[in-house]
Amino acid sequence: MDEMTRSRAANVVRPRTTRSHKGMYGRVVIVAGDEHFGGAAIMSATAAVYAGAGLVTVATAAVNHAALHARLPEAMVCTWTDAMLPQLLAQADVVVVGPGLGDSAAAHVVLQLVLDTVRTPQSLIVDGSAIDIMAAGHQHQTGTAQTVWTPHAMEWQRLSGIAIANQTVAASQAAAAELPGVVVCKGAPTVTLDGHVAFRNTSGGPAMATGGSGDTLTGIIAAFIGQFGYSLAVVAAAVWVHSAAADMVARSQYVALPTAVSAALPTLMAQLSHSNAE
Numbered sequence: 576m577d578e579m580t581r582s583r584a585a586n587v588v589r590p591r592t593t594r595s596h597k598g599m600y601g602r603v604v605i606v607a608g609d610e611h612f613g614g615a616a617i618m619s620a621t622a623a624v625y626a627g628a629g630l631v632t633v634a635t636a637a638v639n640h641a642a643l644h645a646r647l648p649e650a651m652v653c654t655w656t657d658a659m660l661p662q663l664l665a666q667a668d669v670v671v672v673g674p675g676l677g678d679s680a681a682a683h684v685v686l687q688l689v690l691d692t693v694r695t696p697q698s699l700i701v702d703g704s705a706i707d708i709m710a711a712g713h714q715h716q717t718g719t720a721q722t723v724w725t726p727h728a729m730e731w732q733r734l735s736g737i738a739i740a741n742q743t744v745a746a747s748q749a750a751a752a753e754l755p756g757v758v759v760c761k762g763a764p765t766v767t768l769d770g771h772v773a774f775r776n777t778s779g780g781p782a783m784a785t786g787g788s789g790d791t792l793t794g795i796i797a798a799f800i801g802q803f804g805y806s807l808a809v810v811a812a813a814v815w816v817h818s819a820a821a822d823m824v825a826r827s828q829y830v831a832l833p834t835a836v837s838a839a840l841p842t843l844m845a846q847l848s849h850s851n852a853e
């Protein structure tokens with residue numbers, strides 16, 4: 576099994592070219608946050624912006640819009656039933672679906688809209704409640720080969736059918752081979768795999784064991800794909816940066832609050848890109 580290390584992550588986080596514009600760094604649409612889980616949408620979107628995505632639009636329940644703007648004026652916003660959403664999804668480079676999506680009829684409808692719209696070479700990140708809905712419906716296919724599944728152990732048990740105690744890399748590889756794209760098997764450590772190759776993460780720790788850490792990871796993965804392209808190594812590098820930012824926070828704080836982790840991203844990514852530039 577390969578390891579995702581600082582030096583490998585630094586190879587992904589390239590210095591930006593002088594003549595660049597936000598359209599080069601990814602149009603990201605995040606479909607998340609029902610009336611109860613607005614924080615998940617805000618944490619995912621915050622991470623996507625702070626990890627360098629070019630443009631971020633959040634499709635979330637209307638009740639979350641004011642809170643989102645208050646914390647993240649950089650993000651644009653719409654509802655799940657907005658007439659603009661199908662076009663926004665069709666024009667996105669990267670779509671995230673699932674953080675705080677919940678299990679309502681509306682959640683099922685908007686998930687199906689995403690699955691019916693997003694096609695290769697667009698990338699799709701499937702997380703949280705979207706994994707649970709697809710697992711319950713035995714839906715294991717998406718519209719794009721560039722899919723990233725980000726289950727924690729319980730979500731992976733639901734999707735793969737592998738009991739948590741039996742989630743070895745070999746068993747997870749066999750299950751991942753039956754899914755489009757790559758699977759981020761979140762845990763301690765996280766292993767990112769595609770049915771053939773696996774990257775074991777070398778950063779992170781228990782300070783990350785708090786609600787919102789996974790929501791935050793989805794935004795970082797989306798931003799990385801939007802800037803650096805879709806590949807197993809880019810996704811594994813996003814996992815490394817997420818955990819390394821948490822390690823930076825955990826040096827002085829008992830819990831790595833997901834919003835503090837996002838706040839640490841621009842500094843960490845600058846350090847990595849400078850080391851890459853040398």
Ligand SMILES: NC(=O)C1=CN([C@@H]2O[C@H](COP(=O)(O)OP(=O)(O)OC[C@H]3O[C@@H](n4cnc5c(N)ncnc54)[C@H](O)[C@@H]3O)[C@@H](O)[C@H]2O)[C@@H](O)CC1
Nearest residue numbers: 612613614615673674675676703704727728729786787790
């Ligand atoms: N502030 C917010 O709005 C938040 C929203 N969230 C959303 O809430 C929804 C439900 O996600 P949850 O993960 O909370 O709920 P789940 O029911 O999917 O998982 C929570 C339970 O799964 C079990 N579990 C998780 N990881 C495990 C492991 N490694 N080993 C053994 N058991 C494990 C634990 O019993 C845990 O209580 C998702 O859509 C998520 O995005 C959460 O991310 C928390 C924060």
Ligand SMILES: Nc1ncnc2c1ncn2[C@@H]1O[C@H](COP(=O)(O)OP(=O)(O)O)[C@@H](O)[C@H]1O
Nearest residue numbers: 727761762763780781783784786787788789790
């Ligand atoms: N003890 C730990 N060591 C390393 N990483 C951890 C630890 N506990 C949690 N994490 C990380 O925190 C994140 C938790 O994801 P998840 O359970 O989906 O959170 P959320 O509450 O946002 O849904 C994963 O990336 C996981 O790898």
Ligand SMILES: [Mg+2]
Nearest residue numbers: 703727789790
């Ligand atoms: Mg989660």
